[in-house]
Amino acid sequence: MTHKFYNNLIVQSIFLMSVLIIVGLFIPNWLVFVITKAIAYGLVALGIVTLMRGGLVSFGQGFVFAIGGYTAGLLGTQAGLTDAVLLLFISFLFTGFVGLIFGPLLARYRDIFFAMLSLAFSMVLYGVLIKIDAIGGSDGFVLPESTYFGILPSSDYADYALYVVSIILTGIVSVLLRYYYNSTPGLIALAVRENELRVEYLGASAFRVTVLNFTIAAGLGGMGGALNGIALGHIDPEFSYWTTSGEFVFISILAGYLSVPAVFLAALLLELVRSFSGRYFPDTWQLILGVFLILSIIYIPTGIGSFFKKFMDKLNKKKNE
């Protein structure tokens, strides 16, 4: 069954990716950009979802988001490395490595202590970045235009090129994460969420799983930060500010921890609501956004992902009958 499941998963993903890549040619440019940005935010939120499976919520994903963004930015401006794919990959590895260093420290804490400590790290980074004038201080700095395998696309196709890269990237990451979630450590994470003590008695290490989850979350956050920086063409310390981290938490709550695609859908939904309310209600857009957040928490407490799961369960049930 599992084998078939994964085969299906890969086929489905490739199909979905190709559809999205083709659709990207026909949708307006602004939507291409909004989707790219939603993917960047979605990647970070996916990191939080990974942590959520183990019962933890990080209020400080801005920490890795900023590290990823600044890694890509500094490589671009200082080392002259402009290949988007390479920048994303290096940011992923580097931030994952940072996560591996900070993970053991954070993994000793749970609940609000974990959330607050992660928040503290992000705000410390914010404070440091603001003070470094060499990289623009609070104003940040501008990234050079990205290339793709040595080709610099004309400005008409730059957005689309990044869109394609991010779609493919997301497809690969999503499939890999599904593998991970269904693997032994991935399932142990769920058990840790239910009862950590029992997991330890059964001989598994909750600490190790948490570090692993944190490292993965860090890598994803770094990649999201790099993608966001490349898409915007500008990076500033706001990446590490607590309001940015708050958005990631909201996206992951809106999505829930049951489904991977739901995370990206939630990110896209939030981006769209925010941009349209900003456009048509310039004086009261925060109010609209706030009402949207409250309503979605009241009516979809388990997240958009729960619909996906219900739908799939129903489908499977029918098949089995």
Place this chain on the structure above:
Amino acid sequence: MKTFRHCLIFVSSILISLFSVFGSANADGHKEFKLGVVTFLSGPAAEPFGVPAWNGGKLFIDLLNAGNAPAPYDKVGFGGMKITAIPIDESGGATKQVQEFRNLVQRDKVDAVLGYVSSGDCMAIPSVADELKALTVLYDCGTPRVFEDASYKYVFRTAAHAAMDNIAIARYLMGKGYDVSSIAGINQNYAWGKDSWKDFNVSIKKLSPNSEIKNELFPKIFAGQYGTEISALMNSKAKVVHSSLWGGDLQSFILQAKPRGLFKRTQVVFSAGDHVMPGLGNKYPEGVILGARGQYGMMAPDTALNRWFYKAYMDKYGVFPAQPPYRMVQGLMGLKMAIEKAMDNNGGKRPNKDQIATAFTGLEWEAPGGLVQMKLGNGHQAIQPHAIGKTVKDKDGNITITDIVRYSANCVNPPNGIKAVDWIEAGFPGSDCK
């Protein structure tokens, strides 16, 4: 199942409302000029900058559309095209602003964007603007780096950058014979505050090499409480205290420092101090030396154009216009002149972006605050004359500004091609201070 239905209704109602609004927003006309206006409508910078600026902008756009502005701005709208303004809130950080900018250009298909108070936003927007080939006017932000670190084709800043504010204050102190043997500063801990303090103390050092720095304080932005800082400034006994605080921070600082006698004991200078005067009224301390980031408000020149604008704003909003509305109107005037010049060059037909950008480069126009010249950054960055004055109580007990000294644009702005910081450190070569 019930929640599922609820949610489906909820999500679809949001999507339907979004698309219905979006669908209805496609009214387009050949005789219309769509202008995105980005300024702070919420958050700490809204009340002191964003809202009064947009009030001034709205007023001026309405007058232009009605053809009621004086010459040379008497043509309806921009060259006969009615202006449709789309206001957008600037709060939310540079990330959000880049996206809003893209939405304005790609979704709303605006013909130009005018905006940005925050330096961070001014750093982030221009590269996107050039990438999208979108005509963009930066009307307020201060950082000199925009055109010093890079060059852009479609981006223009219609107000002088912040170096002028602090150079002029240093010149005022020297020219009026104030004792600058020791100076101290209280500035917010971010780029604006740090740049302002650096420009000021280096300028003072150049003009008076024996001057010594007693105290450099950098409270964090939006701190609101300055008790310890005020004590430190009182104890330092510096002759001059410099500050580039703005908005609520500046108001708090004034209200907390005044009862403790800081303004009586030492000479305080505010590099951007006038915009809280309408709010504070007679609570504003006497004897403070201040700039308005240009010849604005109470320090505006006595020209017909300024009298007209001052009165129009006063009549409509009941307070006098401080720097923010002046700066936005200055930007709108520049854009209008550029469009109309491009239109003339195009035989009276509607010009395209490239033609407007060409006409804008190096343009000069007369604004309520004096002559604006696009001289720096290869014709993309404005310089303008400046004025510094001192607050005093008039015979009715109202706070007003006297001892105003005016500085020509070339006196307090660097020439083209040299960075402001380098120019100050070199001792203002080529400055023309008649």
